[in-house]
Amino acid sequence: MPALTLDRISKTYRAPRRPAWKRLLSPGKPPAQGFRALTDVSLSVEHGEFFGLLGPNGAGKTTLISILAGLAQASSGTASICGYDVVADYRESRRSLGVVPQELVYDPFFTVRETLRIQSGYFGLRHNDDWIDEILYNLGLSDKAESNMRALSGGMKRRVLVAQALVHRPPVIILDEPTAGVDVDLRRTLWEFISRLNKAGHTVLLTTHYLEEAEALCGRVAMLKRGRIVALDTTQALLARFGGVDLEDAFVRIMHDDTPLEVLA
Ligand SMILES: Nc1ncnc2c1ncn2[C@@H]1O[C@H](COP(=O)(O)OP(=O)(O)OP(=O)(O)O)[C@@H](O)[C@H]1O
Numbered sequence: 622m623p624a625l626t627l628d629r630i631s632k633t634y635r636a637p638r639r640p641a642w643k644r645l646l647s648p649g650k651p652p653a654q655g656f657r658a659l660t661d662v663s664l665s666v667e668h669g670e671f672f673g674l675l676g677p678n679g680a681g682k683t684t685l686i687s688i689l690a691g692l693a694q695a696s697s698g699t700a701s702i703c704g705y706d707v708v709a710d711y712r713e714s715r716r717s718l719g720v721v722p723q724e725l726v727y728d729p730f731f732t733v734r735e736t737l738r739i740q741s742g743y744f745g746l747r748h749n750d751d752w753i754d755e756i757l758y759n760l761g762l763s764d765k766a767e768s769n770m771r772a773l774s775g776g777m778k779r780r781v782l783v784a785q786a787l788v789h790r791p792p793v794i795i796l797d798e799p800t801a802g803v804d805v806d807l808r809r810t811l812w813e814f815i816s817r818l819n820k821a822g823h824t825v826l827l828t829t830h831y832l833e834e835a836e837a838l839c840g841r842v843a844m845l846k847r848g849r850i851v852a853l854d855t856t857q858a859l860l861a862r863f864g865g866v867d868l869e870d871a872f873v874r875i876m877h878d879d880t881p882l883e884v885l886a
Pocket residue numbers: 634635656658676677678679680681682683684685723
């Protein structure tokens with residue numbers, strides 16, 4: 622059973638409803654069309670893979686991750702984590718997954734340790750301090766454990782988001798642009814830690830705009846363009862197929878290729 626499966630996932634965001642007074646003024650006007658963010662996305666990621674989900678701004682990466690995390694509902698299609706359907710088996714699928722979100726979301730009233738204890742509590746883990754200490758150490762956060770969240774720099778807050786995603790030792794880890802706006806030090810520390818978790822058997826799905834990171838880390842890559850998968854293969858095969866000097870070159874070629882969209886696998 623794969624670590625992660627997407628089967629013909631489509632997502633249309635509803636257009637905002639027109640206010641009542643506008644509907645009264647022009648009653649015959651049809652409601653605005655929604656926005657189609659994903660169309661028929663299917664892929665499966667095996668246990669232990671380090672998988673890259675790439676695409677330009679607005680391609681649909683975060684939408685896809687939100688569907689996997691149960692934060693958004695697909696308009697059609699199914700998704701599962703470790704065999705658990707993200708809608709029908711929500712609790713089990715959420716327990717199998719750790720998501721590092723793109724947005725810096727945090728509660729300014731708690732310390733780093735309190736934040737991680739609260740997160741552990743969501744998963745019913747009461748005595749989790751040994752693991753919390755290990756995560757803090759590996760993310761270079763040990764000396765910040767008792768600092769208030771609001772006192773941390775942006776890069777430090779991002780490290781805490783990574784720590785939060787790992788408190789329940791999820792078999793599948795999704796990182797949505799985890800290195801956006803962080804210094805070289807954190808990138809190195811983060812990738813060393815995530816690579817170690819991956820070698821220990823954790824499945825990793827990464828979105829990033831730093832294609833050299835994806836090239837170095839990901840065994841397989843899917844590229845999204847306007848909500849559709851346009852390439853899905855091993856990093857090496859994509860490099861061989863599209864030539865060029867590196868994955869960035871292959872990415873630019875694929876994104877600028879205007880032949881009808883089809884999976885280049
Ligand atoms: N809640 C929403 N309502 C309407 N449209 C949305 C909503 N969320 C996202 N979209 C639209 O869906 C499309 C895909 O957005 P998404 O955030 O998934 O892209 P992305 O690939 O993650 O982009 P980025 O690389 O900039 O993070 C975009 O055109 C975006 O404007």
